[in-house]
Amino acid sequence: MQITIDSPDATISCPVNLAAPRAKMVVANWKMFGNLALCRESLPRLSAAVIDSVELVVCPPAPYLGEVGRLAGRSGVHYGAGEVAGESVHLGAKELESRSRVHYGAQDVADVTHGARTGEWSADMLAELGCRYAIVGHSERRDRHRECNQTVAVKAAMCIAAGVIPIVCVGELMSDRESGQTEAVLAEQLNAILPLMEKNAMFVLAYEPVWAIGTGLAATPEMAQDVHAFLRHQLATFSPTWAESVTILYGGSVKADNAASLFAMPDIDGGLVGGASLNVDDLLTIYRAANI
């Protein structure tokens, strides 16, 4: 079964994708920070620390994706169903296993498959580079690049069609929270996306209250848990099994000293980490806190 989506430049179709158990996960969003030295210092240390029960994903600035892929030993591995690109898919399971278990992804993706889009890249290009994930709808893109819910939805669908798992960010402004609109805003963001995806499509949801991003003002674990439970309930209205399988990350000033209490909440499956992910020791502390 397929679903078609009208994007500004093309109609794409999304194959049913990869239902999977709910994974624990920590995603490092380097934003526009870091350099080659950070890639070369951090990837070997992160690789050595990865354990089976928690996924670790690094999202560097796009120019470093090739180097991160090389360091992770995964360049050319294509995860998606459908067409497979690159030599690495010919490797046997044993060889793949011996590679680093750090995954990596992009911080954004285009909402079209190809075209005259200077400075953008497609989901297929990310798949070819071995990206397992792409962040879509980060509040910095919604705000600075005026991305609306519909654009975010199309980007997520583009990822799924290419075999890249979208990490879809949703979150309310402080003014929304103060006026009691948090759930309405989140429902609107989520409901724009879900109808465009096949039920059981594999995606990750990240709850990132905008007021908590980069401010040092994290949501309390209870506050975040309430929202995560609400989001899972919203997912359940589309499919109860899907709701149970979707990883929901919390993002917004996750640090080494608050990660454990946030990740202890039943509906918080890990974190999307900005500033603290640039320090390898802090990132590893946060990563280990998700192993519960």
Ligand code: PEP
């Ligand atoms: C983010 O960039 O998604 C983020 C949550 O940033 P920070 O951890 O710095 O708040």
